[in-house]
Amino acid sequence: MRKGAETRERILEIAEASVLAKGFGATSIEEVIAEAGITKSGFFYHFKDKNELARALMLRYVEENDRIFDDVFHRGRQLSDDPLQSFLITLKLLAELMGDLPNGHPGCLIATFTYQERLFDRTVRDIASDAVRSWNGRFRDALNEIAAVYPARKGMDLDDVAIMFSCVVDGGIIMSRGLGDPRVLERQILAFRSVVKMLFAPAASDIMLPSAPTAIAAE
Amino acid sequence: MRKGAETRERILEIAEASVLAKGFGATSIEEVIAEAGITKSGFFYHFKDKNELARALMLRYVEENDRIFDDVFHRGRQLSDDPLQSFLITLKLLAELMGDLPNGHPGCLIATFTYQERLFDRTVRDIASDAVRSWNGRFRDALNEIAAVYPARKGMDLDDVAIMFSCVVDGGIIMSRGLGDPRVLERQILAFRSVVKMLFAPAASDIMLPSAPTAIAAE
DNA sequence: AATTTACTGTACCGGCGGTACGGTTTTCAC
């Protein structure tokens, strides 16, 4: 009972690392069970086939990411009452989180799965797309809160800006790997942060209007 | 001689589609040859193993993309003498290109390969990373040219902005697929374009300085 | 006509995903 959950977790951990390094199709069950120190029968006791492994991996990844976002948005709100400042803090925390990973970001499961979508059934894809939608929603909500206080510069749709964060992260992971420089991801998140700052900075045309509330934290 | 090149090309086309849909590890040679209407012997006549197929796919992809960038940067320069305007035109052309693809962008081979890097030898990875570096270089050069005329706003490193384009494209492709909306990619490129505009737009602090040359094209 | 190119056909190996099923040990509830 208890031990079963442990083994299951170990399988998932090993499988995730392999999937992120070689792709799902190239991840062999035999390899996973060898590393986990169990037999094939043991594996199929926990997952009835490879697709169920995929679903479990995706669920685990989504829940983990949800927790991270919960935490980092919460801390952002704790450190400032101003929506812009707290969002900037959140972004900085996210950048630090990514930068502190010793070997770079291990990879985004969503990205690997969307690039191998023909391998999975609908349920797996639905979990992924629902998660992406919810994460984008968090960022859009944060941007909307800011826009209620600070007038945004024209020319950019806030929905697109929200999605841009996800793009920058997924793209940043790919670039970090492709260029062999783990710091690219952190820098890209900080670049996105600068975009948010620019977006809500008073434009030239606004110079004579009463200035917005002064910044508290986040340099 | 002539016919051999045709067959080779057909194999590459079929393999690329499969790799982008299922990943390289899950792309079976048997499937490819079945669709191409040749035998396994015929396949191994053209590629001595799967890794050589990967290398050929990567080379083909890189060359194709180089041509596209050549074309789109050239047209941008043709349509305006101003470096900012011509870059904005180039970005708009790229966005249109991506938006006109009927079934959305088929996928970025660089992205699939970096997420399956353990499957390939160094030569393949080197081709990919050299290509990414050269593409980022194009964008950084364009930004430097602009910065020589228009003062950039502080807070963003131009190298990071250049890399951001690649991130937005690769991330945009993933988001387009994940959300099931092919237009996301186009919108993300246009959002990046807006970032460039903001970056070089006169800031509030510059309002009293003589204004920069007026825009010619690219709304 | 000779040679090279571009394949086909056949046979084979080992690894892998997956199934089936019977047996065994560990854990927990009572």
Add this chain to the structure above:
DNA sequence: GTGAAAACCGTACCGCCGGTACAGTAAATT
């Protein structure tokens, strides 16, 4: 402590796939 459920192990097997080997052949090129 015992019984039942949980958590595995062992073995045997199937078909697909990557890859090798090698002999043969039709078509294009020289």
